[in-house]
Amino acid sequence: MQIASLFHPGRPVLSFEIFPPKGDLSLPRAQEVLQRLSPLSPDFVSVTCSAGGGGNSERTLDIAAEAQRSFGLTALAHQTCAGFTRDQVAQNIARLRASGVQNVLALRGDAANAGAPLAYVHASELILTLHDAGLCVGAACYPEGHIACDTLTGDLLHMKEKEDAGASFFISQLFFENDIFFRFLDSARAAGLRAPICAGVMPILSKSQISRMIFLCGASLPAAVVRLLNRYEADEASLRSAGIDMAAEQVLGLLSAGVDGVHLYTMNHPDIAERELAYLKGRGYVRA
Numbered sequence: 585m586q587i588a589s590l591f592h593p594g595r596p597v598l599s600f601e602i603f604p605p606k607g608d609l610s611l612p613r614a615q616e617v618l619q620r621l622s623p624l625s626p627d628f629v630s631v632t633c634s635a636g637g638g639g640n641s642e643r644t645l646d647i648a649a650e651a652q653r654s655f656g657l658t659a660l661a662h663q664t665c666a667g668f669t670r671d672q673v674a675q676n677i678a679r680l681r682a683s684g685v686q687n688v689l690a691l692r693g694d695a696a697n698a699g700a701p702l703a704y705v706h707a708s709e710l711i712l713t714l715h716d717a718g719l720c721v722g723a724a725c726y727p728e729g730h731i732a733c734d735t736l737t738g739d740l741l742h743m744k745e746k747e748d749a750g751a752s753f754f755i756s757q758l759f760f761e762n763d764i765f766f767r768f769l770d771s772a773r774a775a776g777l778r779a780p781i782c783a784g785v786m787p788i789l790s791k792s793q794i795s796r797m798i799f800l801c802g803a804s805l806p807a808a809v810v811r812l813l814n815r816y817e818a819d820e821a822s823l824r825s826a827g828i829d830m831a832a833e834q835v836l837g838l839l840s841a842g843v844d845g846v847h848l849y850t851m852n853h854p855d856i857a858e859r860e861l862a863y864l865k866g867r868g869y870v871r872a
């Protein structure tokens with residue numbers, strides 16, 4: 585199933601993101617996660633790719649293939665420019681074809697070390713290659729602008745280049761205030777972007793997780809989040825619980841506003857997805 589065909593007006597696409605476990609953990613751990621995500625019927629599950637050479641880039645494709653083969657899920661395999669040569673990208677395209685995974689999220693990635701290969705300088709070049717290979721290609725977008733881009737307008741131009749290169753849908757970086765995303769949608773449409781744009785939502789699980797993410801991606805932290813972090817500073821379990829509820833409220837607001845899709849950064853915690861969906865159900869939301 586090509587993800588581009590899943591988008592229909594009035595029926596937001598719901599997806600979850602998992603990442604390949606690091607170190608010695610491997611497919612069995614991912615299978616456990618997929619086993620619990622599958623009954624929640626996501627429209628697709630995306631599997632991240634380590635641009636930093638974390639030793640798990642092999643597993644991205646294995647896990648994506650496993651999600652489809654054993655769990656009947658539609659998989660989206662992430663592919664970065666960083667950490668790969670062009671030959672390796674070509675090999676991955678062949679592996680995707682062989683395993684029946686038709687969808688790729690094309691990213692530049694951030695190389696962890698200066699000597700790492702960089703198959704292409706910008707994601708748009710990778711998108712062109714993957715699109716020419718007949719794959720359904722998605723790309724990243726940034727409601728507050730990419731951290732390395734000086735202006736949102738400049739970033740939108742690069743987003744448009746990605747669409748022109750063949751990206752048929754976008755998934756956004758995390759943000760905490762829906763109004764930021766709604767303003768971004770208006771700007772993207774005004775800049776001529778037509779592809780569906782999924783809102784990326786990351787529940788707050790701990791103070792260290794959020795500090796790390798904010799530092800990496802530059803998303804702004806609203807007062808409500810700061811208050812939450814302060815209130816539960818000494819109580820991680822309560823912070824996690826309140827963080828998941830806060831994300832669920834955010835998702836509810838996005839769905840009520842009729843967004844194209846919501847992409848939940850569930851990481852490798854299936855309970856996040858379970859609780860989010862239970863919360864939505866409890867608030868009377870029924871998936872079309």
Ligand code: FAD
Pocket residue numbers: 631632633634635636662663664689690691692693694705706707708723724725730731732733738739742745746755756757758784
């Ligand atoms: P690009 O689109 O290439 O943009 C990078 C920067 O270059 C931006 O500032 C852009 O404005 C600028 N730019 C683009 N084109 C041009 C041009 N022609 N001239 C000048 N400047 C240009 N990282 C991983 O390592 N693995 C993952 O699995 C992963 N998954 C992600 C999933 C999502 C949904 C998101 C939002 C991000 C993900 N990332 C992942 C992080 C991503 O790799 C970083 O944000 C990276 O810094 C940028 O990737 P990009 O694909 O947006 O790059």
